[in-house]
Structure formats: structure tokens, C-alpha cells
Amino acid sequence: MSTAIDEMTCREFVELVTDLIEGELAEAKRVEVEAHLGECDGCATYLEQIQQTIAGLRRLADADDLPRTREQALAAFRELKRTN
């Protein structure tokens, strides 16, 4: 943790995490964010937890058996296109 007044705070860091992950930070900002990350364990843990959260959300998709409605949609297509 640094004491320099003009350095990024943790409070600012957590608001930039999505921009960082999405690769949408301007170069100068990215350097600042990475410098903060290098010396702040709390923010490193925070970023890691956001990434774990994303991985956890992705697994929600594995748990459901999609899709079930394919045949119904195709049946509607046949029916409606024939009567057109």
C-alpha cells in the first residue's frame, strides 16, 4: 500500500476492474491500475474474486439442458410457411 497522495485508491480500483478485464482502459490508466495491483493484496484478491465469479456464472450454463424447443419451432415454420 502506498501513501502517495496522487496514487490510485482501492475504492477507485474496484470501479475499474471491468474496464481492465475488458481491455478498455487507456494505456496510461492501465499502467496505473497495474501498478496499484502490484502493491495491493486486497485489490489483487478482489480482481481474482471477480474472475472466479465470472467462471462460476459460466458454469450456471452447464447446469441447464438447453434447448428443448427446437422441434416446436421447426413445426411452426412448416405449418406457417405452408399456409402462406
Added chain:
Amino acid sequence: MTDTAIRDDAELIAAIRRGDEAAFAGLVDELTAPLTRLALAHVPSRAVADEVVQDTWVGVIRGIDRFEGRSSLRTWIFQILLNNARSRGQREKRTLPFSSLRRHDPEGRNEPAVDADRFQGRRGEYPGHWARPPVEWDSPVERLAGDAAREVMLTAIANLPERQREVLTLRDIQGYSAEEARNALELSETNQRVLLHRARSKVRAALERHFDSEAGR
């Protein structure tokens, strides 16, 4: 999307109009999963979500001859789905767990990612730095795959403002790119990212509360 799927909108629209079932089936195979997940962001059950998706396909088949191509074909289909799902969700709202938590700010844009009291105040030794930093989660991969964490995530998602829920569903559950999600939901680049940021922050916070309480913190 499969290799054989037709990528060009005009070609695909023409094929569907003339009754080319394979072309339509390609679209159904590509979009049914994301459409169903997005429907589930608004309605209380899988059965209702399936109905909303089916109604959407019927709307597409009926409307394709009049579709003027002002948006992309996929954007148009997602908008049909969203209209169906939102109005169906409104009707069934009383049965939804998150109905009591509806806010005045449906996009939920003015919220911090982390509660302000987690940081040191102006009189702290390091103002704006962590007062209570997050604590690393034990065995996160195994536990995030478990039923308890799954319930925590689903509840957190259900409690999100509508637009945040839609973006999170397409980006993080379905695995859509930012561009695909923006097109499906008709959002600007910035708006998409802000909504995603708020949504992810809240799901993380819910998981943190869950893991911390299991650890007796």
C-alpha cells in the same frame, strides 16, 4: 454458429422468406439457448421461458416478410423476445422473488461496486484504501460449482435491476462477446460495460457474504 450457417442477413432473410427450413433451423440452433436464458431473466420458470421463445419464433416466421432490415436480423429477433419476456414477466411479477425489490432506477447505475464502509474514510491512515479487504476464498473452483454457491448466484441475479440482469445473462452465463450482447440488447458500448460492471460486482458481493459466513467471518 455452425460452418454451414448463413452469416449474411439478406441471404438468410431471403431463404427464410421462401420457406428454406434448413436456413431457419440454423438460426434456431444458434439462438434458442441465448433466447431461453434471456427469457429466464424475466419469467419465473423454464416452462414459461420455453413458451416465450416459441412465441418469438412464431413472431419471426409471421413477421419476416415485413421485416425491413432497420436493425440486424438477430437484433430484431432479440427485441421480439425481450418484448415478449418483459410483458410476460410483468404479468407474472407477483410470483417472482425479486418483485418486491424493484427499484426506481431500472438500470441501477448509481451504485458503488463495493460498499463504501469497506474503505477507510478521509480520516483513515490511507483514505480510500481498504478498511476491510476481501479475504481469499478457500477452494473456490469446487465450491463455486456446488449447489449452495449456485443458489447464491441465482438469487443475486434475480435481485439485479432488469438491464443488469439481461447483460449479465448474455455476457457471463451465455458467454456472448460485448459486441454480441450490445447488439442483442441495443445498448451503447459504455452502457453495456457499466451494467455488466454493476452486475458482476453484486454477484461477487453475494458470494463473498456466503463464503465469509461459511468460514465464520
